[in-house]
Amino acid sequence: MDDIEIEAVAEVDLSDPVLIEGLPGVGNVGKLAVEHLLEEFEEATLVRRIYADVFPPQVTLESGVAELTHAEVHAVETPGEGPDLLLLTGDHQAQSNEGHYHLTDTFLDIAEEFGADRLFALGGVPTGELVDEPSVLGAVTNESQVEELEDVGVEFRDGEPAGGIVGVSGLLLGLGGRRGFTAACLMGETSGYLVDPQSAQVVIEVLQELLDFSVDFEALEDRAEEMKEVAAKIQEMQQQQQQSIPSDDDLRYIG
Amino acid sequence: MDDIEIEAVAEVDLSDPVLIEGLPGVGNVGKLAVEHLLEEFEEATLVRRIYADVFPPQVTLESGVAELTHAEVHAVETPGEGPDLLLLTGDHQAQSNEGHYHLTDTFLDIAEEFGADRLFALGGVPTGELVDEPSVLGAVTNESQVEELEDVGVEFRDGEPAGGIVGVSGLLLGLGGRRGFTAACLMGETSGYLVDPQSAQVVIEVLQELLDFSVDFEALEDRAEEMKEVAAKIQEMQQQQQQSIPSDDDLRYIG
Amino acid sequence: MDDIEIEAVAEVDLSDPVLIEGLPGVGNVGKLAVEHLLEEFEEATLVRRIYADVFPPQVTLESGVAELTHAEVHAVETPGEGPDLLLLTGDHQAQSNEGHYHLTDTFLDIAEEFGADRLFALGGVPTGELVDEPSVLGAVTNESQVEELEDVGVEFRDGEPAGGIVGVSGLLLGLGGRRGFTAACLMGETSGYLVDPQSAQVVIEVLQELLDFSVDFEALEDRAEEMKEVAAKIQEMQQQQQQSIPSDDDLRYIG
Amino acid sequence: MDDIEIEAVAEVDLSDPVLIEGLPGVGNVGKLAVEHLLEEFEEATLVRRIYADVFPPQVTLESGVAELTHAEVHAVETPGEGPDLLLLTGDHQAQSNEGHYHLTDTFLDIAEEFGADRLFALGGVPTGELVDEPSVLGAVTNESQVEELEDVGVEFRDGEPAGGIVGVSGLLLGLGGRRGFTAACLMGETSGYLVDPQSAQVVIEVLQELLDFSVDFEALEDRAEEMKEVAAKIQEMQQQQQQSIPSDDDLRYIG
16 A cells, blocks of 8 residues: 555546545544534535555444545535535544645645635634533634634634644645645634534534535534533532542641 | 565465464464464465564574564465465564554565465454453454354454454455455454463364364463463452452541 | 745845754743844845644644744844844754754755855753853854854853753754854753743844844843743742642651 | 765775674663773774764764764774774664664674674673673574584573563664674673673673683773662662651551
């Protein structure tokens, strides 16, 4: 196998498509969002598989059948006025510093091949605490994009996320911008402790307005409800634990 | 030395051989199994040594004579009706993410060179507790293989092993499948804490039925007996320790 | 993207320029110093950006606009008698052992391209305690440089810094010396615990005398004042903590 | 700089030279031994410097003058009947798995260039406790070498050192043997906790007999004396510490 291999699974003619990326990350927000789009757009066509020796040396199993770790690009010919979509997702980020760069360049190659010159990288931004009504933070390659995004509720806050954006999402803007893409990152606020379907939903809602499509959210809302129950149980357990841990004052008493 | 070097030690004409891999891993099940086959098939011929700069920079010593870390392929012309065998084993997995990919591709090159288009990767699946009668779990490259394997007792369980299969065993399916091999992974259940000759035996028993050969198990059974005594001693020691560790309740008393 | 990419942003004719490097490191002394020079020489021209897959896979954000991690070289045509300057800075060191070598070679390529054959690597040397009046330690590629540096107050102490100089600063001397550059490292003493604008100032003061330029220090002095207050608060907090921690003697009493 | 660069410092005609390697390792035995030979053979000529991007990105300082991390080969035309020597030493091992392989191949290239077909890798073997009269353990590329080495007191013990030999010393045997060198590793017993000049001396004494040269040991003996005092002080401190640590029984009493 070459270091990176693109498997052409199908060819589809798209009109002015937009690449939307959702790989694993904080709260799995990006991955949840793109997977939800794949479920809702039932006509999505798998067009490319990307294998790479910087992915973990691993197969996943589906009913006992092994599948080599890879990323996937699906094409969606949207029914409405909006642009067609290229949905990029997968189970893993690259395992090395250099790997993130080379993989991202490959993803951009594929986007170019299908005629895309716009892209959205989806992700989460950790707040450190449970968020009731998550906002969506934005980052762009050109200042001129800010206004359009603010119009649909995306927030631009100075110095957030602190430390910038890492991994493929960050590089899609960094490398994409240098290659002439108009790229934006949409980051849903999330605690950072749990997978967060609610945050994925608010990110998709922004995309819907920007790209003029519409999907159902029942499946995501159900998962969000489940996660809220999980979060509630965890909080309860933590409170019980804290009550039974001797405080600093108690410990000081020993000496 | 090149990054990977194949040393051709001998040439053997095989009829429709099957590659069987057993490198170090959980419970050392795969390695024990292939080493047992090598001991029982006394006519096995060492045909290839594989050196690689992703193996540890290390020599092992046998009576003071140094041998560079490598993997080995032995050829076995089986006496019965079954196919000939290519037995792959070694002391180490690759030391880097990319190394697993490149090594596995090399192993598949060798298999192809000898005309093999079927392979079995042997390994262990950790259960977290001592297992009296280990089952053999399976994974395959094509759904059509499942029935044949179930017929000889291999189990396919949804979501097991969790996390899929990592290392060379996983990639032999992942890369092998993409290169047209009919590949399967046979994983003996094992605690995950000790080397497990019993689990190696049940894996070989499955292979025997599939490939129509027959070996003696006395050596493995002796080692399994020894390991059971080791396990019993460890359990005894743990129980003694637990009695002398103050419980959580006791500790809470301090404050 | 290639492994390392040099983006030519502007071309400037310089007379006998000197490269001055200040990347992140101990006390951020080098980076602070070069950034201060960039602020004071308002006519500095950005001439080169250096991108590399050994930089973190990351973008930073400025008012929501993403910028791919890179190093930068600015050209300064100094007003006085002294040589022109090439100021090298950036937010990151290389993330791999080999990366440090390859990046440094690239920086030297750029210096050569602009006709430089002299360079100064700026950094900090950790003392482990707060320093009231930091000295500047020196290291050179040729013994003949020592006297000129000692004349402007640079100290050469046997065995300091212990362990030599690591990272790009070290390699600019190591690789630069082999390529024929006259290179020196100027290291301001610093505690090693905090960013240290005062140490950056004493390093620039040495450079001023060597290269016959003059800059204002008000901005650095203000930041140094702020850092002194931070240091005072930390010391206060540590003293309070130490009083409330049971001493070894107390703990021994438990048994 | 290339990944590995050999700098030809001088050319010397040697008759049938033997390569002797002593890089940092357990007890620094190998490095101490080769450095002692360099001090005693005053006529040694530096013939090659080896630079590599797998060495730490670092310069060392000698009177303020920076020197890029490298390994060195000195040539010694011995006065007696014995073969000439190529002495290989340096401050560092490679920093990566692959680096060990590539560096060792380079060292063997240099040995070949000077006409060597024999080599000795020197090192220490850790015993875990202070050793009064260290033995020298051996490892070889051909069984036929064992007798000659046993004749001068080298011991071959089954299964020692456990885990074989790692790093450049191991690979000089592993790769050297494959390239046709007659190679041996001589390992002085050493505690593993301290640099061990005494162990270096017993290793050199074996070499003297094998290669028919003779050096003075006063300098090593002085350093060995110093290290014995250091070891005595450490033991004393440890005993005092153990007396003041509450035993397990005491601690159990708390609950």
